[in-house]
Amino acid sequence: MNDFIPPAKPLIGEEERAAVDRVLRSGMLAQGPEVAAFEEEFSSHFGLGRPCVAVNSGTSGQHLGLLASGVGPGDEVIVPSFTFAATANSVALTGATPVFADIHPDDFCLSAEAVEAAVTDRTVGIMPVHLYGHPAEMGALCEVARRHGLQVFEDAAQAHGASLDGVPVGSFGTFGMFSLYPTKNMTSGEGGMVSVADPGVERRVRLLRNQGMDRQYHNELVGLNNRMTDIHAAIGRVQLTKVARWTAQRQENAAFYDAHLDGVTTPPVATGAVHVYHQYTVRVPEDRDGFAAALREEYAVGSGMFYPVPNHRLAPFRADVDLPETERAARECLSLPVHPSLSPNDLDRVASAVNQLAKAGA
Numbered sequence: 167m168n169d170f171i172p173p174a175k176p177l178i179g180e181e182e183r184a185a186v187d188r189v190l191r192s193g194m195l196a197q198g199p200e201v202a203a204f205e206e207e208f209s210s211h212f213g214l215g216r217p218c219v220a221v222n223s224g225t226s227g228q229h230l231g232l233l234a235s236g237v238g239p240g241d242e243v244i245v246p247s248f249t250f251a252a253t254a255n256s257v258a259l260t261g262a263t264p265v266f267a268d269i270h271p272d273d274f275c276l277s278a279e280a281v282e283a284a285v286t287d288r289t290v291g292i293m294p295v296h297l298y299g300h301p302a303e304m305g306a307l308c309e310v311a312r313r314h315g316l317q318v319f320e321d322a323a324q325a326h327g328a329s330l331d332g333v334p335v336g337s338f339g340t341f342g343m344f345s346l347y348p349t350k351n352m353t354s355g356e357g358g359m360v361s362v363a364d365p366g367v368e369r370r371v372r373l374l375r376n377q378g379m380d381r382q383y384h385n386e387l388v389g390l391n392n393r394m395t396d397i398h399a400a401i402g403r404v405q406l407t408k409v410a411r412w413t414a415q416r417q418e419n420a421a422f423y424d425a426h427l428d429g430v431t432t433p434p435v436a437t438g439a440v441h442v443y444h445q446y447t448v449r450v451p452e453d454r455d456g457f458a459a460a461l462r463e464e465y466a467v468g469s470g471m472f473y474p475v476p477n478h479r480l481a482p483f484r485a486d487v488d489l490p491e492t493e494r495a496a497r498e499c500l501s502l503p504v505h506p507s508l509s510p511n512d513l514d515r516v517a518s519a520v521n522q523l524a525k526a527g528a
């Protein structure tokens with residue numbers, strides 16, 4: 167039997183270990199100079215051209231970003247249902263209501279047309295997710311937002327380095343959130359980064375992550391402890407020097423699948439979009455779950471289902487909405503290993519396993 171090919175594989179090297187050791191030796195572990203340096207380097211690395219604030223998770227970043235943008239009870243924020251629960255959780259934690267809209271079948275991201283139809287007089291914002299590393303249709307979404315006077319909040323948790331017509335994701339809206347969870351395109355262990363357009367929002371995110379304080383014991387508002395540690399920032403700073411190479415490898419792996427997969431629907435890339443392939447997601451129209459099990463058991467190939475239960479069917483968010491493309495994607499989507507540590511032989515194995523299974527099922 168061949169070795170198992172995992173669906174994701176965080177890459178931690180000697181440099182990361184040395185960076186952590188440097189912080190541990192310094193004796194200063196909490197938020198400090200490493201975090202400040204990481205914020206600056208993250209902003210310039212991803213070409214955001216605006217301030218970035220580091221927090222202890224992507225979810226915290228979304229939560230604080232929304233609070234800092236004035237979202238609260240009585241408000242509605244339009245979100246996709248086909249995403250990780252953090253998107254809707256962060257809205258609900260502010261006291262606002264997440265309102266679910268459908269996605270495009272081609273890029274799996276929020277549809278501007280569906281958003282337009284979901285706007286009410288309580289809507290204050292739209293939170294598109296750049297799902298799998300593909301940018302949402304920001305031109306059309308920002309136009310809907312402009313017409314209705316809404317804010318745009320970006321969930322770029324999976325999309326470090328993705329762009330649309332040369333504009334990096336995370337720089338379109340009031341804020342953009344990036345996750346630094348271990349399976350994301352780069353990691354700090356756990357962590358998140360919020361890129362902000364406005365100095366007022368930036369200041370409030372900085373206050374909110376630190377008990378509402380800028381100066382010790384001069385609390386200005388009610389806040390949390392959502393700080394990033396210098397230990398995590400040190401890991402993230404090293405990963406930043408490697409992520410461009412990893413992304414290029416993900417894109418090469420994706421190009422290989424595009425050229426070699428047969429019998430499953432491969433993911434198209436929109437005109438003007440740079441896809442960073444956090445996931446390489448195909449559609450398996452018949453018995454996706456059986457297909458995934460056979461990949462694992464017969465071919466030792468791991469895969470992922472993101473997301474088999476859409477948010478509008480999760481207990482905390484249960485909503486009676488009609489989201490046909492979301493339902494279909496939840497049934498059909500299968501993410502194949504695309505991470506940068508795959509060897510040419512791994513890529514061959516994945517492609518031929520998928521092709522054989524697709525042929526057998528046809």
Ligand SMILES: *Cc1c(COP(=O)(O)O)cnc(C)c1O
Pocket residue numbers: 223224225226249250252253295321323324345346347357358
């Ligand atoms: C990972 C993820 C988040 C949350 O990030 P954490 O760092 O795990 O809190 C939010 N949205 C999406 C789409 C994600 O994939």
